[in-house]
Ligand code: G
C-alpha cells in the first residue's frame with residue numbers, strides 16, 4: 001500500500017506541520033481561539049490534504065502516533081502563544097478512533113502536565129461519530145475532560161444522522177455549524193432557517209455556536225443578526241503557519 005508507506009516515512013521525516021485558523025468572537029471582535037489543522041508537506045508533491053491522509057492513518061493505525069504528535073505540538077505552541085496572547089484558546093480535532101482508545105485520557109493528561117499548559121485554554125473538537133457509538137463511555141470521558149477544565153466542541157454539526165437527544169446528555173460547550181450550511185446563507189431562506197434553528201436550540205441549552213467556512217461580509221452580517229457567537233473562515237483568515245499566526249494576532253488586537 002503505497003500511500004501508507006509514504007505516510008509512515010513522512011511522519012518519521014517530520015513532514016507534518018500544524019497550521020492554525022483563527023476564530024473570531026463576534027461580540028468582542030477578539031480572536032477567541034485557533035483551530036489546529038494538520039498539513040503534510042510532501043517533498044515532491046507539495047501539500048497533501050488531511051481529508052485524504054487522515055482516513056488512511058485511521059485505517060492503518062498510524063493515527064495513534066500522529067495524534068500523539070498533534071497533541072504535543074499543539075500544546076507546545078499554545079504554551080508559547082499564551083505568553084503573548086493569554087486569551088487565545090487552542091482547538092484540536094480528535095479522531096474518533098483516538099478518542100475511544102483506552103489510554104486517551106491518561107496520555108492527554110501527561111502531555112498537558114509535561115508541557116505545563118493551562119487545560120482551560122484547550123478545546124477538543126469531536127464529531128458525532130466519535131461520541132455516539134459508545135454513548136455511556138463517552139459521557140464518562142467527556143465528564144472527565146470537563147473536570148480537567150477542557151472544553152468540548154461538536155464539529156461538522158448538522159451533517160450526522162444521530163438524534164439530537166445527546167446534546168443535553170453530553171457536557172458540550174460549543175457546536176460548530178458545518179460549512180455546508182453557511183455557504184448558501186446569502187441566497188436561500190431555507191438555509192437561513194436551519195442556521196437560525198441551530199443557534200436558538202444551542203443557546204437555549206447554554207451551548208455556544210461557531211459558524212464555519214464564513215467567506216463573505218454578507219454571511220458575517222446574517223450570522224451577526226442571528227446572534228451567532230463565533231465565526232471561522234477565509235473572511236477572518238486562512239489557516240496560518242505558527243509564524244504567520246503571531247503576525248496576525250499582533251496586527252489584530
Ligand atoms: O484543513 P482541512 O483542509 O483541509 O481539513 C480537512 C479535514 O481534515 C477536516 O475534516 C479536518 O477536521 C480534518 N483534520 C485537519 N486537521 C486534523 C487533525 O489535526 N486531526 C484530525 N483528526 N483531523 C484533522
Ligand code: G
Nearest residue numbers: 093155156212213214215232233234235239
Ligand atoms: O472538518 P473541519 O471543520 O475540522 O475542517 C475544516 C476545513 O475547512 C479545513 O479543511 C479548512 O482548511 C477548511 N476551511 C476553513 N475555512 C474555510 C472557508 O472559509 N471556506 C472553505 N471552503 N473551507 C474552509
Ligand code: MN
Nearest residue numbers: 035093125155
Ligand atoms: Mn474541526
Ligand code: NA
Nearest residue numbers: 155156176212
Ligand atoms: Na467542521
